[in-house]
Amino acid sequence: MDEKDFSLRLAQLREKKGVSARDMSLSMGQNPGYINNIESGKSMPSLSGIFYICDYLGITPSEFFDMDSRSPSKLNDIIANLKRLDDRQLDTISALIKDIVK
Secondary structure, eight states: OOHHHHHHHHHHHHHHHTOOHHHHHHHTTSOTTHHHHHHTTSOOOOHHHHHHHHHHHTOOHHHHHOTTOSOHHHHHHHHHHHTTSOHHHHHHHHHHHHHHTO
């Protein structure tokens, strides 16, 4: 992932959350243009900034950098619920998913 990919990923995940760049910046205790500057490529966050961004988005850094996952926070919710199922229920869900993605 390069800087452009990072900026695009941040914008994608922020928009999925339904929050403006300004509101996200302010909610994180930053200046109003903080997120906009990152998304426009004018600046990059520090390592601790990446952790704060991920925390705000409700995802792990690993999930942030996983470009194949379009909705990591939704996947987290699904996985948390799947962990509560027994083997028979998991088999049913697995068959359903296989049928959907065909």
